[in-house]
Amino acid sequence: MRETVFIGFGSNVGNRLDFCDRAITLLSLLPHSEMLAVSPLYETEPVADHAHPGEGCFLNGVAQLHTDSHVLNAVVFERWPGTLVTGAQINADGTGRMDFDLSEVDNNDALRGLDAAVNDVIGRGVEVRSIYVDAGDAATTAGLVRSLSVAPPPTPDGQLRIIEIDGIDRQACGGTHLSNTAQSRPFRITKVESKGKRNRRIRFVLDD
Ligand SMILES: [Zn+2]
Numbered sequence: 001m002r003e004t005v006f007i008g009f010g011s012n013v014g015n016r017l018d019f020c021d022r023a024i025t026l027l028s029l030l031p032h033s034e035m036l037a038v039s040p041l042y043e044t045e046p047v048a049d050h051a052h053p054g055e056g057c058f059l060n061g062v063a064q065l066h067t068d069s070h071v072l073n074a075v076v077f078e079r080w081p082g083t084l085v086t087g088a089q090i091n092a093d094g095t096g097r098m099d100f101d102l103s104e105v106d107n108n109d110a111l112r113g114l115d116a117a118v119n120d121v122i123g124r125g126v127e128v129r130s131i132y133v134d135a136g137d138a139a140t141t142a143g144l145v146r147s148l149s150v151a152p153p154p155t156p157d158g159q160l161r162i163i164e165i166d167g168i169d170r171q172a173c174g175g176t177h178l179s180n181t182a183q184s185r186p187f188r189i190t191k192v193e194s195k196g197k198r199n200r201r202i203r204f205v206l207d208d
Contacts, residue, residue, distance in 0.1 A: 067178040074169035103198040115189040125182030132159040
């Protein structure tokens with residue numbers, strides 16, 4: 001059965017055009033779906049209704065956390081080469097967590113101080129961009145696909161979307177991101193937990 005659906009998207013924060021561009025990219029990656037057409041972009045006044053106050057700000061918060069989780073991932077990957085991401089979650093309340101396979105780390109204090117390195121990257125204002133590479137090449141490039149749960153499926157012509165944080169990180173991802181790390185609020189690790197023998201869970205939040 002085929003159904004035609006119309007999905008609205010939009011942003012009233014940050015680089016709105018870029019957010020809309022990314023929304024279109026993600027919608028085009030939905031499985032069992034085909035993008036038939038995209039309307040021209042248009043501008044409307046924000047509507048402050050009771051059900052969704054500040055919906056635009058919510059999108060911004062999610063994007064910030066997601067970009068920061070890439071930076072955290074890069075910092076962990078640099079200190080413990082080859083580390084795999086075993087889970088990640090970004091919450092609507094502005095908190096998030098990442099799980100890593102870090103069986104060789106026996107002291108979680110080594111992870112608690114990593115927010116300084118993440119904030120260093122935020123402070124440096126590093127450019128974030130999405131590029132497409134051949135999915136076959138990506139599979140044989142170490143570190144490019146670090147989490148099967150966030151890697152998008154290849155495009156019909158065999159391209160994989162890579163998020164590149166200039167000089168910091170390159171990895172496959174289908175998510176929404178800032179265009180520069182300087183757009184993020186300060187990043188703070190709130191808790192490090194051991195989840196079983198191998199997994200370490202890092203919980204974090206963005207400060208005002
Ligand atoms: Zn991402």
